[in-house]
Amino acid sequence: MAVFESLREAVATLVHDGDTAALEGFTHLIPFAAGHEVIRQRRRGLTLVRMTPDLIYDQMIGMGCASRLVFSWGGNPGVGSLHRFRDAVQTGWPLPLEIEEHSHADMAARYQAGASGLPFAVMRGYVGSDLPKFNKRIQSITCPFTGEVLTATPALSPDVTIIHAQKADRKGNVLIYGIIGIQKEAALAAKRVIVTVEEIVDDLQAPMNACVLPAWVVSCICEVPGGAHPSYAHGYYKRDNAFCKAWDVISRERETFLAWMNRHVLSTADFAEYRRSIAADLRVTSNA
């Protein structure tokens, strides 16, 4: 049953060194605030899972939280490359980063299998691709009825999944709308679930067939307004494109990256203070 805690308490109790952690969001509702708290609490040896690792994973990798990355596309949407991710893969800074690489369709199917209590997923995948040569978790399976050979990959079941949503009600039921991505599957596939929300309301006012996570599948709910910045929260604020472009410069060199992270993340107590810090410093125009 969902409890209501501060993000600091939630990360302290539910995210452990060495965990397989999925901070999901498909270009929308990215849990930046939660990622920063994981960095502040200096988690180490995490296996980070995400279909689309972007700035927050770049930050977690650059700050040494991760030893492994399971993913299907890593970049700064609309801007370009992730310099910290590249540095870790290309030169092993600050730590060697083992990577396990799949396609989007595969990662989505793996989360579905995890949510469905199945050990593997079946798909039509990777025809002619080199990826299976470098990833032993991509195997084949034969249809017992047609003899067709298809792709099989193992279910994803994170120790902890962290997502950001628009609303929770006071019982802890969560509403996600707009581009809902893979969040429901990632949450249902995980042993523990942290949800940061824009606001806690009396009534979700969810349409009948909306994407709702009932309180009893959520471990902890944290109210963190603006917690997806610089990504966006449909109905609340737009993506901060200026920040995403600025990140390309900030993250290019290790020194500027470390200085920025120390100043704005490690030296701030929480996300609200972080927002004030970057606003004052970078004049980042946030639409939050």
Place this chain on the structure above:
Amino acid sequence: MAVFESLREAVATLVHDGDTAALEGFTHLIPFAAGHEVIRQRRRGLTLVRMTPDLIYDQMIGMGCASRLVFSWGGNPGVGSLHRFRDAVQTGWPLPLEIEEHSHADMAARYQAGASGLPFAVMRGYVGSDLPKFNKRIQSITCPFTGEVLTATPALSPDVTIIHAQKADRKGNVLIYGIIGIQKEAALAAKRVIVTVEEIVDDLQAPMNACVLPAWVVSCICEVPGGAHPSYAHGYYKRDNAFCKAWDVISRERETFLAWMNRHVLSTADFAEYRRSIAADLRVTSNA
């Protein structure tokens, strides 16, 4: 791309003798009007597919439309047995009815596989059950990663799927809400799709993550107000429980069944005339 036609035209052009036809609906939005039109046009040799065959399949079976039934639960919800279904299975009247029987979870997974372009579905099914002994389409498959033995069943891909929905817009986009059942999967798994709707509107006013079938996956849309009676259409009318109870009496004997079908279905031109006919005759109180 969806065309707008009368139900008579739609059934004449899209439902053929010998087709595998799925008239789906999970206790809600059952396409009764479409089933009656199939009976009027005297289709024969159909393989009828449905998770929950109820009154309309009882009528189609009793009128000799079907030679085969693929299903997981057959009954008159809240009332009891389907007498025509029983008569066909137990005594072969009016025709022998071959049955292929699965569980709900299996049928749902088979429709999903059909909608997903996969030849088979994987599930944890039938532990200790006799059903696999009598259904060779229930096979086993071994997980290539864990060695677990699971159940595999073949994808369902009907020649034609017929569903009833609340609304279509003038482009042919369809909105279904409330208990959405298996309709989306049944439609996407089929070669041809007929959708009867309560009304055609300028704007669906669909919530962002609602269950919407885009016009380009629908073959034909027919405006048939009340077309789900005696089942219900959320937001339009309630189930006609009195009719469901009356059906238990009407259908018990072959003679009363045939007389009723001749009088109200075969002797009426369309669903509107049928509704007037039963209203006058049976004093069925419809909430439509």
Place this chain on the structure above:
Amino acid sequence: MPETGYSPTEIMTIAAARKLQNGTVCFVGIGLPSAAANLARITHAPDVVLIYESGTIGAKPDVLPLSIGDGELAETADSVVSVPEIFRYWLQGGRVDVGFLGAAQIDKFGRINTTVIGGTYDAPRVRLPGAGGAPEIATAAKEVAIILKQSKRAFVEKLDFVTSSGFIEGSSGNQQAGVRGRGPTTVITDLGIMVSDPATRELVLTTLHPGVTVEQVKETTGWNLRIAANLEITPKPSAGELSALRDLHARTVAAHGCTGCPE
């Protein structure tokens, strides 16, 4: 109404409701299981989570549904999902604590037949509705409770067909098949309560409803029923339980014209 002040069906329903603890996630069958689960919800277990296979999660119906997919369930649910999702993400996903089922026939292991009676599978004497969700509910739910009136026709030595079991005979069978639940653990009848022996899985009569004798139970059970050493007696229905159940049925009759449950 018998002089006890309550009917056998009423104490069966109330005894079943008492088995549901508050906060439990219950996958609910239609009819008596639904009546018992909702009685629990409106009495001692306000936070019980009722899931119906129609895709309604956290349904809180004010009147009993006549079908597994009544609009009342959707209107009162926390979430309404598709049927494939309810079976894959919610049931198979291992999120259900207890499956509440009815049956046509059960055997001494709590296995269920809802497929055929008499004759052969291809030419049965009586064709029943079929499996529905039962085979996977029996496997995926952490445990299964069955609610069924006793009779020699219903409680049989050998089932005509095993529709739903929830376990494989033999010690390692379940592990091999990836079964995580305990299968059928409790059968609540109009005469008493049977609980399965964890070792042999055989049902043992552990509780009698007030005024019921062991002989009555044996006479209406088609196998040589094991009896617990120290039998318990079901506490009589409280005035609150009875009035809650009767009000629920009254509201249902007012809405639908019937209770949707056998009397």
Place this chain on the structure above:
Amino acid sequence: MPETGYSPTEIMTIAAARKLQNGTVCFVGIGLPSAAANLARITHAPDVVLIYESGTIGAKPDVLPLSIGDGELAETADSVVSVPEIFRYWLQGGRVDVGFLGAAQIDKFGRINTTVIGGTYDAPRVRLPGAGGAPEIATAAKEVAIILKQSKRAFVEKLDFVTSSGFIEGSSGNQQAGVRGRGPTTVITDLGIMVSDPATRELVLTTLHPGVTVEQVKETTGWNLRIAANLEITPKPSAGELSALRDLHARTVAAHGCTGCPE
């Protein structure tokens, strides 16, 4: 602006847009493919169905999205579904006519590399973003068009890594793998258009943009490019096409501060 009155990127985008017929179902990659697909939608193909892998079906954005999941896509879509649904029911389900993709590197068969450049897979010289949706788009779409500026770095004899192919070499390979699409059939560049030979799958230069010479194309192609016997010339962009594209970019810059496309 060159004296032609349009830029190489503009004619590339316009030539790509012209390939999309009205009513086509197009699975759209971000950047140039998205610009071309939306240009088609607001010019000659108003009923083209644009699907983005973020789950937006029938998106009609007024400004170009910077990311594959911009809110503008959701607000203008006929339906917004989950990411697993878009890949399973809509892409793998065989509902996509054409996949519109970009790339970092392609080879003479239109195979794509977006994974690593140089070094080894484990220690690459340059680590690229990875596969995203491409491997299954290339397989499941009925055909694939690639939009990419020409350079010897991008058009290579041998890929450093085959991220996405869409076919298996050998005649029966595709059938065995259940591939239903034709794979990469068209490559639209800033200099012209290449079309794959149905027999060998090798790309053949079939069209030059106005004023471009075969030598220019050969010089910017890393393999010995086959040239069609009778080369066509791309019709010049119409005033309507140019103004529609420039207005689209202007609206996008006004909304986002940039076009989201390489210039």
